[in-house]
Amino acid sequence: MGRAFVYVILGGGVAAGYAAHEFVKRGVSQGELCIVSEELVAPYERPALSKGYLLPEAAARLPSFHCCVGANEEKLTPKWYKEHGIELILGTRVKSADLKRKTLLTATGETISYKFLIVATGARALKLEEFGVNGLDADNVCYLRDLADANKLVDVMKSCGGGNAVVIGGGYIGMECAASLVINKLNVAMVFPEAHCMARLFTPKIASYYEEFYESKGVKFIKGTMLSSFDFNSDGKVTAVNLKDGNKLPADMVVVGIGIRPNTSLFEGQLTMDKGGIKVNGKMQSSNSSVYAVGDVAAFPVKIFGETRRLEHVDSARKSARHAVAAIMEPDKTGEFNYLPFFYSRVFTLSWQFYGDNVGDVVHFGDFMGNSFGGYWINKGHLVGSFLEGGTKEQYEAIAQTTRLKPAIQDSAELEKQGLGFALTLSQKPSSSQPLDSGDSGLLMEKPIYPLHATAGVIMAASIAVFAYWYGWKRKRW
Numbered sequence: 001m002g003r004a005f006v007y008v009i010l011g012g013g014v015a016a017g018y019a020a021h022e023f024v025k026r027g028v029s030q031g032e033l034c035i036v037s038e039e040l041v042a043p044y045e046r047p048a049l050s051k052g053y054l055l056p057e058a059a060a061r062l063p064s065f066h067c068c069v070g071a072n073e074e075k076l077t078p079k080w081y082k083e084h085g086i087e088l089i090l091g092t093r094v095k096s097a098d099l100k101r102k103t104l105l106t107a108t109g110e111t112i113s114y115k116f117l118i119v120a121t122g123a124r125a126l127k128l129e130e131f132g133v134n135g136l137d138a139d140n141v142c143y144l145r146d147l148a149d150a151n152k153l154v155d156v157m158k159s160c161g162g163g164n165a166v167v168i169g170g171g172y173i174g175m176e177c178a179a180s181l182v183i184n185k186l187n188v189a190m191v192f193p194e195a196h197c198m199a200r201l202f203t204p205k206i207a208s209y210y211e212e213f214y215e216s217k218g219v220k221f222i223k224g225t226m227l228s229s230f231d232f233n234s235d236g237k238v239t240a241v242n243l244k245d246g247n248k249l250p251a252d253m254v255v256v257g258i259g260i261r262p263n264t265s266l267f268e269g270q271l272t273m274d275k276g277g278i279k280v281n282g283k284m285q286s287s288n289s290s291v292y293a294v295g296d297v298a299a300f301p302v303k304i305f306g307e308t309r310r311l312e313h314v315d316s317a318r319k320s321a322r323h324a325v326a327a328i329m330e331p332d333k334t335g336e337f338n339y340l341p342f343f344y345s346r347v348f349t350l351s352w353q354f355y356g357d358n359v360g361d362v363v364h365f366g367d368f369m370g371n372s373f374g375g376y377w378i379n380k381g382h383l384v385g386s387f388l389e390g391g392t393k394e395q396y397e398a399i400a401q402t403t404r405l406k407p408a409i410q411d412s413a414e415l416e417k418q419g420l421g422f423a424l425t426l427s428q429k430p431s432s433s434q435p436l437d438s439g440d441s442g443l444l445m446e447k448p449i450y451p452l453h454a455t456a457g458v459i460m461a462a463s464i465a466v467f468a469y470w471y472g473w474k475r476k477r478w
Contacts, residue, residue: 001109001110001111002103002110002111002112002113003034003087003110003111003112003113004112004113004114005031005032005033005034005087005112005113005114005115006032006033006114006115006116007023007028007032007033007034007114007115007116007117007118007328008033008034008035008036008104008112008114008116008117008118009033009034009035009036009118009120010036010094010097010104010117010118010119010120010121011035011036011037011119011120011121011122011263011295011297012035012036012037012038012039012041012042012043012090012120013037013043013046013120013122013295013317014043014044014045014046014067014070014295014314014317014318014321015118015120015122015294015295015317015318015320015321016035016037016043016067016118016120016321017042017043017044017066017067017068017076018067018068018071018317018318018321018322019118019120019294019321019322019324019325020033020035020043020067020076020081020086021067021068021073021074021076021322022321022322022325022326023086023325023329024084024086026325026326026329026330027329028084028086028329029085030084030085031085031087032085033085033086033087034086034087034088034089034112035081035086035087035088035089036089036092036094036104036106036112037088037089037090037091037092038091038092038093039090039091039146039147039148040090040091040147041062041090041147042066042067042076042077042078042081042088042090043066043067043076044062044065044066044067044147045065045066045067045068045069045070045314046146046314047070047314048060048065049144049146049147049149049150050144050172050173050176050177050180051176051180051346051347052065053065053150053154054150054153054154054157054177054180054181054183054184055180055183056183056184056185059154062147063075063077068318070314070318071318089112092106092107092108093106093107094106094107094112094266095107096266097117097266097267097270099117099267099270099271099288099290099291101113102114102115102117102290104117114290115290116290116291116292116328117290117291117292118291118292118293118294118321118324118325118328119267119278119286119291119292119293119294119297119298120293120294120295120297120317120321121262121263121264121266121297122262122263122295122296122297122317123145123260123261123262123263123296123297123312124145124260124261124263125143125144125145125149125256125257125258125259125260126258126259126260126261127143127256128141128168128227128256128258131258133227133228133229133230134229134230135230135238135254137236138230138232138236138237138238138254139156139235139236139237140156140159140160140237140238140251140252140253140254141230141238141253141254141256142156142253142254142255142256143255143256143257144173144177144255144257145260153177153255156253157181157184157186157253160186160252160253161184161185161186162185162186162187163186163187163252163253164186164187164189164249164250164251164252164253165181165186165187165188165189165251165252165253165254165255166188166189166190166191166241166249166251166253166254166255167181167188167189167190167191167254167255167257168191168192168227168241168254168255168256168257168258169190169191169192169256169257169258169259170190170191170192170194170196170197170198170199170221170223171192171197171198171199171200171257171258171259172198172257172345173255173257174190174192174197174255174257175190175197175198175210175214175345175347176345176347177255177257178190178214178219178255179214179217179347179348181255182214182217182218182219186252186253187218188218188219188220189219189220189221189222189249190214190219190220190221190222191222191225191226191227191241191243191249192222192223192226193223193224193225193226194223194224195223195224196208196211196223197210197211197214197221198210201343201354201358203362203364203375205362205364205368205375206364206373206375206387206389209368209373209389210350213348213350217348222243222247222249224245225243225244225245225247226243226244227241227242227243227244228242228243228244229242230242230251230254231248238251238253238254239251241254260296260312261276262276262277262278262296262297262310263297264276264277264278264297267286267291270288271286271287271288271291271293272286272287273299274299274308274310275299275308275309275310276299276310277293277296277297277298277299277310278293278297278298278299279299279308280292280293280298280299280300281300281301281336282300282301282303282335282336282337283323283324283327283331283334283336283337284298284300284320284323284324284327284337285324285327292324292327292328293324294317294320294321294323294324295316295317295320295321296310296311296312296316296317297310298310298320300320300337300339301336301337302339302341303336303337303338303339304338304339304340304356304404304406305357305384309341311339311341313341313342313343315342315343315344316339316341316342319337319339320337320339323337340355340356340400340403340404341355341356341357342354342355342400349371350389350390351389351390351391352387352388352389352390353387353388353391353396353399353400354385354386354387354388355385355386355399355400355403355404356377356383356384356385356386356403356404357377357379357384357385358377358385358387359377359379359384359385360377360378360379360380360384360385361377361378361379361412362375362376362377362378363375363376363378363412363415363416364416365415365416365418365419365420366389366419366420370390371389371390372388372389372390372391372420373388373389373390374386374387374388374389374391374399374419374420375387376409376415376422378409378412378415381408381409381410382406382407382408382409383402383403383405383406383407383409384403384406385403386399386400386402386403386423387399388420391420394424395420395423395424397427398420398423398424398426398427399420399423401423401426401427402422402423402426402427405426407426
């Protein structure tokens with residue numbers, strides 16, 4: 001028993017929804033495309049799960065956050081897929097893939113064949129058991145990766161209102177879930193081994209702002225230590241969290257956010273891997289020309305930095321999915337994926353965006369006692385990353401454009417003084433290919449003018465040499 005399609009998307013997350021939308025925009029015929037997903041619902045915007053879905057009032061629920069509402073585009077409900085002849089094969093696990101035969105085998109024994117395969121399998125949440133801590137079966141230990149996880153988290157929150165919640169992990173999921181738990185009137189403690197929250201991105205100064213804000217809302221931070229074990233009651237529920245520093249925290253519920261691992265097992269040994277994911281080229285094409293990979297599972301060349309990276313964020317998932325479909329449908333018209341890494345978060349009344357790379361020295365700017373501040377990352381004399389809290393749409397666009405330009409920075413003190421104004425001024429320049437007037441800011445010396453200066457210098461030197469020779473020869477004759 002089997003079914004055949006021209007295009008198959010494996011995975012039912014954000015990337016799958018955006019890929020399907022792009023296929024329709026580019027004229028896919030009815031019956032040519034299917035999505036195979038373990039989830040029971042059509043693709044949806046996962047960021048809603050750690051934000052609006054957890055609110056105590058007016059909580060977000062499907063179908064309100066199906067793809068592609070996250071990009072302010074149409075909502076792809078199950079009816080939309082049916083109207084466009086796209087088959088949703090939901091609640092289905094693929095147990096093996098034969099890339100030579102271009103087939104997928106489901107857990108029920110069905111074979112699905114394809115001409116082109118887009119791997120959008122995403123990643124799974126890392127479990128405590130992988131670090132030697134038991135607790136997987138406890139009813140009040142929660143993870144957050146999909147809709148089923150979110151439903152469990154909501155149920156557990158409601159069952160222990162006013163109780164104690166312990167969040168394990170100080171990254172994205174930990175920070176966003178902690179905010180939601182506080183809003184649901186739980187007493188929240190966050191535990192993580194790093195020196196400050198969001199250690200993979202935030203500087204200590206930026207982190208301290210958010211930690212102080214969270215503390216003002218009642219969150220307690222316990223840094224520099226880790227979970228060692230749980231205490232359980234007779235019902236198998238966690239009652240306390242034991243830490244490696246010897247402390248014990250009372251717990252009515254636990255939320256674990258300790259990272260993710262890409263779902264690549266079906267393709268190991270069949271595709272080239274890199275950075276923990278499937279290695280692809282600038283068209284999101286893997287080492288097998290019929291297979292493309294997008295989203296969390298894809299390790300792709302980031303042109304602006306000249307290296308391969310695997311990025312774990314919804315923006316990358318959306319845009320890489322669209323690019324892969326373009327490359328499949330119109331290969332001759334589709335260039336290399338030119339992506340500027342982008343991360344953001346919105347919690348409480350806070351909202352920040354980051355573009356680029358957080359390497360090198362950091363120049364902070366703005367009012368850290370107020371509600372608008374940021375930072376620039378300077379590496380090898382060039383601005384490579386920008387962060388802004390509390391910005392407007394125009395301000396965020398300005399730091400994004402500035403980061404993409406990678407301007408040379410001569411004076412960090414002047415950059416700090418100008419702060420956000422530097423990005424606002426630079427972003428208004430006509431074009432990144434035009435020479436920038438360094439006199440405007442005292443900071444810039446744009447690379448495109450170097451060749452012009454060098455050529456002019458050579459011409460001038462040659463002219464002077466010729467004149468000197470001629471002048472010396474004439475003097476001898478005089």
